[in-house]
Amino acid sequence: MPRPGEAGAQARLAVSTVIFALSPDAGAAAPSLRIPLVRRLREPGAGRWALPGGWLPVDEGLDEAAGRTLNETTGLAPTYLEQLYTFGAPDRSPDERVVSVVYWALVHSDEVERAVSDENVCWFDEDDLPELAFDHLEILEYALWRLRTKLQYSRIAHALLGETFTMAELRGVHEAVLRTRLDPANFRRTMEASGTLVDTGQRLAGTPHRPPALYRFDTASARGGDPIHHPTRTRNAS
Amino acid sequence: MPRPGEAGAQARLAVSTVIFALSPDAGAAAPSLRIPLVRRLREPGAGRWALPGGWLPVDEGLDEAAGRTLNETTGLAPTYLEQLYTFGAPDRSPDERVVSVVYWALVHSDEVERAVSDENVCWFDEDDLPELAFDHLEILEYALWRLRTKLQYSRIAHALLGETFTMAELRGVHEAVLRTRLDPANFRRTMEASGTLVDTGQRLAGTPHRPPALYRFDTASARGGDPIHHPTRTRNAS
DNA sequence: GCAAAAGTGTTCGCAATACACCCATGG
């Protein structure tokens, strides 16, 4: 780290979060990804939609800031939170130099129903996005890429569902995120082989057909393919 | 992005880089990874060794700042440069709040010989590191993890070699980084199948045995497994 | 010709795919 002193002009540090959830009609049909955005009230970019975020307070950690602003704007607690990338091109904001540390998060679908949504905070479907401020579209697409990539080698889909779920629901998440059809038989085997699912023994009644088994995610075997290391992966609301 | 105004106390933004190169005796024996560090002259952490870096100038991009400080401290140009992670725990620096955007880089082994090395800039072997300042050991270990992980699904080992190289040299890089023995036969096939190698037609004479073929990296087919997107992956010195 | 590395061929086992087939429930 360099020496202090010689203050000079400095870039401002912001923390933003790309939040993913499933469309509320999770049980029925094919669910789709939804992202909450906030309407910018001031210049630059007033009127446009932007990622939730804020300036970084001096005494707050990056993860905490991401989780806090997520909670403040949506009223939700993330079930998964991870740093995405830091964007800092000199011209990404017209007026002043802003460097944004961006996180991405997943929230439980059963929480989405009681999420904040008003004229200034609105949830948009993945392929029905409004015009975004600054470079936020680029950021969002990068977050989508990361979500899709990570879903294929890590077990994070459960973070978009509730406490328990059927195999078909879990498959539905993968299909929605990856935008593909998956073979039910092979998907089941792959998931069972991963060792991250626990059969609750319960079955979901009320379906017009054979009642499916309900599974729970095994947090103990939640082997992060990531570093051993590093910050909080999951946290609660403040 | 939040509104300007309400300045208040702000964290300071630094950019640091973890630089990897092979030990100069690349041809012979088993090469090892080396990392240049700079000695801190001032408090906090005076006397200890730290990653090369500096405060981020207001008008300079993150990638440019990483490449520049790399060049200033080592005299080298990176053949590979990528953002690693942003570290920002409130207590990682004792005096003031510092957020560090950290990059990692690979440099050609044939450039290492003319690298700067004096009493304040010194290259350390991967498993002979001195005591590091701040959280730089944690950062370095994370960078090592990323290098090892990425080597297995991306073709970046060539960035540690010169313009042309033998199959054995390329394998030596993988073995040094991954710290494993690799089967020469299977390694060859895997590399040839990747389509990133071009046989120059030349052969390396002077070996005590059958002269091996010299290969070149095919920059055209350098498919980044990464985003389509995003900043410069390779750049020259300023 | 002999040692040693370069380079080729062959086999094995695993895991993902494709797809045929039985099971259980509501209507």
Next chain:
DNA sequence: CCATGGGTGTATTGCGAACACTTTTGC
């Protein structure tokens, strides 16, 4: 009993690991 999704069994394929084998040089 039938339509439909839940759930199981099985053949095929592609790829990486293991390893036997041939080739080419310096000495």
